[in-house]
Amino acid sequence: GAVVSQHPSRVICKSGTSVKIECRSLDFQATTMFWYRQFPKQSLMLMATSNEGSKATYEQGVEKDKFLINHASLTLSTLTVTSAHPEDSSFYICSARAIHPGTGRSEQYFGPGTRLTVT
Amino acid sequence: AQSVTQPDIHITVSEGASLELRCNYSYGATPYLFWYVQSPGQGLQLLLKYFSGDTLVQGIKGFEAEFKRSQSSFNLRKPSVHWSDAAEYFCAVGPYSSASKIIFGSGTRLSIRP
Numbered sequence: 435g436a437v438v439s440q441h442p443s444r445v446i447c448k449s450g451t452s453v454k455i456e457c458r459s460l461d462f463q464a465t466t467m468f469w470y471r472q473f474p475k476q477s478l479m480l481m482a483t484s485n486e487g488s489k490a491t492y493e494q495g496v497e498k499d500k501f502l503i504n505h506a507s508l509t510l511s512t513l514t515v516t517s518a519h520p521e522d523s524s525f526y527i528c529s530a531r532a533i534h535p536g537t538g539r540s541e542q543y544f545g546p547g548t549r550l551t552v553t
Numbered sequence: 554a555q556s557v558t559q560p561d562i563h564i565t566v567s568e569g570a571s572l573e574l575r576c577n578y579s580y581g582a583t584p585y586l587f588w589y590v591q592s593p594g595q596g597l598q599l600l601l602k603y604f605s606g607d608t609l610v611q612g613i614k615g616f617e618a619e620f621k622r623s624q625s626s627f628n629l630r631k632p633s634v635h636w637s638d639a640a641e642y643f644c645a646v647g648p649y650s651s652a653s654k655i656i657f658g659s660g661t662r663l664s665i666r667p
Contacts, residue, residue: 440596468654477643477659478597527596529655539604540585540648542655546596 436462438530440545447518447552454514455548457528463508464530468542469501472525484511518552525549555580557646557658565664568636574629574661576644586627587645587655588618597643603627614638639665 437460447453457467465486470478482503483491490503500522502514511530515522529542558577566572578584585604589597601612608620618629627644641662647655 475662478657480654483654525594542647544589544597544599549594 436460436530436532436541436543438528438543438545440526440528440548442548443546444549445551447550449519449552450517452514452516453518453550454512455526455528455550457511457513457530457545459509459530459532459543462530462532464511464532465508466531467505467511468529468531469503469511469513470527470529472527472547474525478527481513515550518550520552523550523552555646555656557644557656559642559644559658559661561661562659563662563664565666566634567666569633572629572631572634572638572663574642574644574663576627576629576658577625578627578644578646579625580646582648584646585648586618586620587647588612588616588627588629589643589645589657590614591641591643591660593640600629600642634663634665636665636667639663 439458441456467484469481471481472478480493481496484503484505486505486508492498500516505511525547527547529544532541556579560575587602588600590600591597600616601610601618603610603620610618616631620627641660643660644658645655
């Protein structure tokens with residue numbers, strides 16, 4: 435099956451600094467990637483939809499200037515948390531969408547997640 | 554409105570006992586249904602998925618799910634649970650062939666009693 439990686443798996447940063455998280459589709463091209471945030475003991479909440487070569491679409495309530503998304507290639511999307519604060523500490527998960535050429539069926543493959551801790 | 558409801562926040566079953574996790578959905582178009590499992594601190598692992606065909610779907614780790622259109626349900630079952638099945642389980646619904654988002658339920662935490 436298709437593989438999606440995330441880097442780093444864990445990161446600790448100081449309040450006020452910025453952190454970049456990478457999401458890569460390893461063996462397929464993904465024109466669309468999704469970024470989710472998961473707080474402890476809660477479900478995944480979609481933050482934004484990232485389309486290759488265009489601006490990301492943010493969900494209501496997600497600050498686009500704080501969570502910068504760049505999808506510069508068909509295999510890489512990055513999420514940068516700018517001026518991070520302790521309340522941004524969370525588990526960030528990306529997914530990449532693949533289209534099966536024969537059926538047109540859409541599949542999303544999830545990365546392993548990145549644990550961000552802001553001190 | 555599109556939504557997924559998992560009515561059970563936490564379930565505890567004895568090892569070896571049968572399991573059923575409930576999931577109800579509301580979706581305007583033909584849904585693509587999923588069950589994912591997440592161990593603590595880990596990412597999501599796809600257990601099974603359904604779009605069409607046989608309404609009883611077999612997945613990995615001995616899990617199965619049954620799609621019931623009349624009840625808008627997609628319940629997950631396992632005949633005999635193992636201690637390693639303790640995890641968080643998420644039901645999700647999404648589009649079959651568009652870039653629209655997958656919607657996740659709130660999750661059900663499964664604990665196993667020795």
